[in-house]
Amino acid sequence: PFLKLQNRQKRAPAGAVRNARLQFAQRNSCTLRNRSRSTGITGHDRRNTQLYRQIRSEVSRLALESRCRPVLVVDEAHHLRPDVLEDLRLLTNYNMDAENRLCLLLLGQPELRRRLGMAVHEALAQRIVVRHHMGPLGRDELEPYLVHRLRLAGTELPLFEPAAHEALFQATSGLPRKVNLLAHHALMAAAIARAKAVTHDHVEAALAEVA
Numbered sequence: 001p002f003l004k005l006q007n008r009q010k011r012a013p014a015g016a017v018r019n020a021r022l023q024f025a026q027r028n029s030c031t032l033r034n035r036s037r038s039t040g041i042t043g044h045d046r047r048n049t050q051l052y053r054q055i056r057s058e059v060s061r062l063a064l065e066s067r068c069r070p071v072l073v074v075d076e077a078h079h080l081r082p083d084v085l086e087d088l089r090l091l092t093n094y095n096m097d098a099e100n101r102l103c104l105l106l107l108g109q110p111e112l113r114r115r116l117g118m119a120v121h122e123a124l125a126q127r128i129v130v131r132h133h134m135g136p137l138g139r140d141e142l143e144p145y146l147v148h149r150l151r152l153a154g155t156e157l158p159l160f161e162p163a164a165h166e167a168l169f170q171a172t173s174g175l176p177r178k179v180n181l182l183a184h185h186a187l188m189a190a191a192i193a194r195a196k197a198v199t200h201d202h203v204e205a206a207l208a209e210v211a
Helices: 024-038 048-066 082-091 110-116 119-125 139-153 162-172 176-192 200-210
Strands: 002-005 014-017 071-074 103-106
Touching (some): 071 082
Parallel strands (some): 014 071
């Protein structure tokens, strides 16, 4: 559930919690234990109260001595239980908000925005400085997006024909997750057919697989 992220500037230790669907006992032990490991904390006492103290102490040390702010990224945050959200709020509560020592990034579906708007999470919502909703890609954004994803995969080749771009857009309405899934299966269909590029027909064949 946890992955330590590489930081090229080596000024902001970062950690990511990928599995937000943890049971109560697992959540307390895994989330806090993994956060302590990401900041270099060691020790045999892994009880929750002690972990809170260790984490807060290390975050304060990083802020005051190393002059860097740790970043904790929580993916699929819309799945977090109410008590887990409260735990995260407590981790960001330093001296009545006079200092910002821990940067918390919550990533999730629109359900997360609804949940943070509930009265029970008002204290956490008040700590959110920036909110961003990523909408669907426009038709003119789809091709650059695919080029970017292919570049990340290690190729500069134009593997999608223009007709395939349009087919992907029509089938996914530009939603990035759907684009990723359908494009992946379309590439597989093209590879099986030993084609040099993904065509409209490959997208149609992939659509039958993901439907």
